[in-house]
Amino acid sequence: MGWRWAGAAAAAVALPLLIVVFVFAQPPVPADGAEDAVPSHRALSDIPPSYMRWYMDAAQTCPGLSWTVLAAVGKVESDHGRDPASRRPNTAGARGPMQFLPATFAAYTVDGNGDGRTDVYDPADAIPTAAACLCASGAATDIRKALFAYNHAGWYVDRVLAKAAEYGTAVSAVAGDLVEVILAYARRQIGKPYIWGGTGPDGYDCSGIVYMAYKAAGVTIPRTTFGQWPFGVRIPAGQEQPGDLVFFSSGPGNAPDRPGHVALVIGGGKAIEARCTKCGPIKITAYGSRRNIVGFTRPLANRKIEQQLSDSPSWASAPPP
The missing domain is CATH 1.10.530 (Lysozyme)
Structure with missing residues (x-):
């Protein structure tokens, strides 16, 4: 000792x-x-x-x-x-x-x-x-x-x-394979319209596309932005990685602890985002210069994800929806 x-x-x-x-x-x-x-x-x-x-x-x-x-x-x-x-x-x-x-x-x-x-x-x-x-x-x-x-x-x-x-x-290989599925799903939705409350397949809102992208990898996270924010482990700005989430003070959420908008980080200061009805279709956007960023989280670091994956170890063999 x-x-x-x-x-x-x-x-x-x-x-x-x-x-x-x-x-x-x-x-x-x-x-x-x-x-x-x-x-x-x-x-x-x-x-x-x-x-x-x-x-x-x-x-x-x-x-x-x-x-x-x-x-x-x-x-x-x-x-x-x-x-x-x-x-x-x-x-x-x-x-x-x-x-x-x-x-x-x-x-x-x-x-x-x-x-x-x-x-x-x-x-x-x-x-x-x-x-x-x-x-x-x-x-x-x-x-x-x-x-x-x-x-x-x-x-x-x-x-x-x-x-x-x-x-x-x-854990990098496990997380890396999950992130590949998550990002692949989200990329296939680029060009589809923003629909309030949408979870596809015809359109999505900001948290809906994030929720469904994670679901494609066999991972269940909260459906709404308000639920997704506290779910993931907080990541310092500049240390975010593909698959992480970036949150903004916007729409119905303007308090620092209750952001109202979310996007899926893909790397290089960019994210896949379903921004708003008037903002056009789902697209890749740059977020680095936006002043209303609240923070970043990593849902895959939540210990509940480990339990989900251990309960369904065959996720990798199933094609994403």
Whole structure:
């Protein structure tokens, strides 16, 4: 079990396996932890389901931090809370499943389960606090540096990253195949009219074409813009990828947390968009200079999608509607 140096600078989180045929074919997650990943067999057999959920949820609070790294920290520090020594302070004063010194925990503390208190021994609090600590140490850009700040030992950094590689299986191939189906469906609708409330085949509204494009890939997302906005994982501007969604303050939605318009990102600052009745047919548009962008989301990063795909693993063999 790793332990924290008393003067650590850091003072100053079973899910179904996605489409097995793709998972076995993928290489381990990169050592820098930057690429998102689906759980490997080793991860599913070793990580308690509740811990898996906390690792994944906590990682989403720090773009660029992989859940596999958080899980690897939890493994090295306390065997995911199973090491009895983690239930009391060690000789250096570190405690809990993520082995925090009291001062470090206080500096980055997160009430992960919203119960109004923070407990270093509660993984629901300790894991998101670890994510906050790593994020503050630059995990998004230099995971080795962040891990060294978490525990000043080169062997510790190497051990965590090696374990992270065991836990993760790159998701890019799975997501990439889904995105190809999504974009292919949307492209076939170019030139069709905008129809309020439309979900095809003769016409679509903005969220209708997005909804049906995802449905073509065997994925169900909310039907309306108002539902699609909170469904996906937020993506910083400039990091959006094909298949992501771009939202605008427009029409019936003008509040920052309630955008009223959506388009499907295809890359290069462009999107397939069913904009409005007077705006002409569905087309590819450039969104970079539009001032009413609210933000970007990635629906495929929602954990509910993993469940949908595991329940219907034969999606890839079915032709899109």
